[in-house]
Amino acid sequence: MRVCASLSSVSELEECDTRMVEIRLDLLGSVPEVRDRDLLVTYRGPIDLDVLPEGFDGMIDIGEEHRPDTHLKVVASHHDFTGTPNAERIASILNGMDCDIAKGAFSVGSFRDLTSILDAARSLKRPHVILGMGALGTITRIRASILGNEFSFGYVGEPTAPGQLRASDMEMLGDDCMILGLVGSPISKSRSPAMHDAALKEANVNGVYLPFDTTDLDQMEEVVRGYDIRGLNVTIPYKQDIMDHLDSVDRDASAIGAVNTVVNENGRLVGRNTDVLGIHTALTKAGFEAEDRRVLIMGSGGAARSCAHYMTERGCDVTITGRNAESGSGLASDFGATFRCGKSVSVMMYDIIVNCTPVGMYSDGPYPINISAIQQEQTVFDMVYGKETALIHQARSRGCRVAYGEDMLAGQGAASFEMWTGIEGMFDTMRSQI
Numbered sequence: 199m200r201v202c203a204s205l206s207s208v209s210e211l212e213e214c215d216t217r218m219v220e221i222r223l224d225l226l227g228s229v230p231e232v233r234d235r236d237l238l239v240t241y242r243g244p245i246d247l248d249v250l251p252e253g254f255d256g257m258i259d260i261g262e263e264h265r266p267d268t269h270l271k272v273v274a275s276h277h278d279f280t281g282t283p284n285a286e287r288i289a290s291i292l293n294g295m296d297c298d299i300a301k302g303a304f305s306v307g308s309f310r311d312l313t314s315i316l317d318a319a320r321s322l323k324r325p326h327v328i329l330g331m332g333a334l335g336t337i338t339r340i341r342a343s344i345l346g347n348e349f350s351f352g353y354v355g356e357p358t359a360p361g362q363l364r365a366s367d368m369e370m371l372g373d374d375c376m377i378l379g380l381v382g383s384p385i386s387k388s389r390s391p392a393m394h395d396a397a398l399k400e401a402n403v404n405g406v407y408l409p410f411d412t413t414d415l416d417q418m419e420e421v422v423r424g425y426d427i428r429g430l431n432v433t434i435p436y437k438q439d440i441m442d443h444l445d446s447v448d449r450d451a452s453a454i455g456a457v458n459t460v461v462n463e464n465g466r467l468v469g470r471n472t473d474v475l476g477i478h479t480a481l482t483k484a485g486f487e488a489e490d491r492r493v494l495i496m497g498s499g500g501a502a503r504s505c506a507h508y509m510t511e512r513g514c515d516v517t518i519t520g521r522n523a524e525s526g527s528g529l530a531s532d533f534g535a536t537f538r539c540g541k542s543v544s545v546m547m548y549d550i551i552v553n554c555t556p557v558g559m560y561s562d563g564p565y566p567i568n569i570s571a572i573q574q575e576q577t578v579f580d581m582v583y584g585k586e587t588a589l590i591h592q593a594r595s596r597g598c599r600v601a602y603g604e605d606m607l608a609g610q611g612a613a614s615f616e617m618w619t620g621i622e623g624m625f626d627t628m629r630s631q632i
Contacts, residue, residue, distance in 0.1 A: 199342040199373045200349040202238060203365040210354040216365050218349060220259075222358065223249065238273065257299075265296045273327075275301035282306055282330070285317035292318070292326055299348050301327040303359070306335035309410075313417045316424045319345040333409055336361045340406065341425050343373035367406075376405030377426065378618060381418065381440070382433035385411045387559070389584060390431055393611050393628035401621045419443045423465050429618040430460040431611070434556065437500025444469040454507045455532065456500035459614045472613035473504035479609025479625070484601035486577045488512045492547060495535075496566050497554030498525040501581055505552050506533040519543050519566045520555065540566035550577040551589075558587030565589060572596055583607050583632055604632040 202218040205211065208230050211219070219235045224242040229251055237256030239249075245258070245266045259273040260266065274297035282288070282304035292300035300322075306312060312330060315338055319328050327347045330338040339362065342350045351358075352365030376398075380390045386409075394407035405428075415436055422430065432440050437456040441447055444460065447469035451457045457469035481488055493514045495505050502518070506529060509516050516535035520526040523539060530537035545551065545567055557563055559582045569592045572578060578593035583603035586594075593600050608629040615624050 199340070199368065199371075201365050201368045202349045202351050203354050204351045204358040204362070205354060206356045206358050214354045214365065216352070216369060220351065220358075225358065229254070240275075259301070260297070262295075271299070272297045273299045273301055275303065277331075278302075278304045279331070280305060282311035282314050285314045285321065288314060288318035288328065289321050292322060292328070293324065299325045299327060301329075303329045303331050304335075306330035306332050306338075306361075308334070308412050308414060309417045309421045311335075312337065312421045313424065316345065316421075319347070322346070330361065331359060332361045334361075334412060336363060336408055337377060337379075337421075337425050337427075339363055340368060340371055340375065340377070341373070344425060363406075371404060371406060376403060376428050376619070377408060378405060378429050378431075379408040379410050379427060380431045380433060381410040381412065381415070382436055383411050383413060384560075385409055385433060387584075388433065389607065389632045390433075390611060392631040393608065394615060396627050396631050397612075397615050397621075397624040400624065400627045401615075401619065403619055403621070415439055415443055419467055422460065422462055422467060426462075428462050429614065431614055432458050432460060432500075434499065437503075441469055443467070450474055450507070454500075454503045456503045458500065458504075458610065459617060461617050470614075470617060471504060472610040472617070473501060473606075474508045475613040476606035476608075476610030477505055477508050480579060480601040480603070480605035483605045484577065484579070484599055486550060486579075486599060486601060488514060488550070490514065491549040493517065494519065494543065494545070494548040494551045494567070495554055496520055496552065496557075498522055498529045499554065502529060502554035503532075505554055506530075506535055510534060517543070517548070521566055540568075543567050545569075545571035546573055546576075548576065550579060553578075553580040553582065553587075553589055556582070558582040558585070558589060563588060572598060574598060577601065581606055604629060607632060 201216050202220050203214045203216040204220040220238045222240045240259035245263050257271045274295040292302050339350045352368040353362045391407050398405045444467045451469050451471040454471050458473050459470045461468045490513045493509045493516045495518050498520050510533045518526045518530040518537045519540050527537040574597040577599040579601035580589045581603040608625050611628045612625040616622050
């Protein structure tokens with residue numbers, strides 16, 4: 199991968215180690231004296247060749263202006279900050295440019311957009327650079343070989359475009375780095391990127407963990423295969439929907455009816471569920487043995503399904519409660535459990551109370567049950583992490599045994615990491631990032 203460092207100030211030249219450098223005239227105003235570098239001078243507006251230093255032999259980016267009469271290699275560039283057109287339209291735009299290298303940058307908001315970029319790149323027969331802007335488009339910047347890009351852009355001090363990575367990191371990663379990621383929405387508060395980046399560093403794996411915050415899963419499988427993504431974690435709201443996009447799911451994931459980990463096995467996408475391993479880790483660290491216990495689970499999503507599976511496998515008497523009676527009743531039916539609306543739940547009857555709802559993570563309540571009724575002899579497990587929720591505060595004030603969402607998150611993360619890399623023992627590294 200040839201990395202072009204896009205400068206936001208002249209002072210960044212001293213920090214830059216890349217062979218290729220972009221001088222953006224809209225940011226720097228003029229072309230500084232640069233020795234022993236391949237230069238790309240980028241115009242934003244009319245082309246004035248007189249601003250170039252005497253003897254300049256680099257490239258110029260003319261945007262969508264008319265090609266000037268020059269011996270220099272010319273890049274023409276099209277930017278779409280509103281979205282990504284289909285592959286045919288992208289190819290038509292770039293093929294219609296009068297230049298030596300055709301560049302297109304498009305705002306990416308979905309897996310479908312990433313597929314359009316990939317398909318367009320495969321169809322082009324001319325030198326090109328096609329990039330996705332925004333966090334979801336970051337993967338296009340480090341898969342230059344797959345996209346056939348002449349070069350890619352990184353930053354030195356401050357990003358000059360949305361979705362850019364640091365140029366030095368890009369050179370270290372190269373074209374063939376391992377790409378992992380998290381798919382869900384919203385995911386801005388997730389600690390998974392920090393956890394897995396720390397694990398990659400600790401394990402000395404050349405890889406990166408990227409966020410895929412998207413409103414749908416359409417063409418997710420094409421992106422995973424096409425961009426050679428090794429694996430994905432899956433979070434709200436896609437733990438069940440993603441199963442329709444996979445080649446197979448393992449026994450636990452099938453029994454649970456939810457997937458939180460995708461493994462790309464040479465193009466065959468396998469769904470697995472490491473939430474059960476995270477649950478086991480959290481309960482073990484709390485000193486709670488889930489055998490023949492009375493369990494109250496709040497929630498009916500993917501995490502609740504994992505918890506119901508874990509508990510019923512151990513002979514527990516499970517009750518589901520939540521505000522959505524339809525999904526709660528369905529979950530209870532799937533696992534031979536009982537559903538009760540929150541008002542009819544006698545909290546004191548249970549050995550352990552488990553919160554599988556996002557209450558406490560994105561809002562402060564209310565919970566489906568009256569948490570003030572919790573007693574000292576009970577165990578409380580809140581899957582929310584990174585803060586002391588009202589539920590945890592109440593449990594601590596009553597002297598309850600507490601199992602923490604941080605331990606579950608690190609436990610399931612370490613299990614996913616092992617599936618992707620074969621490397622064990624990353625729990626402590628991940629736990630330190632939460």
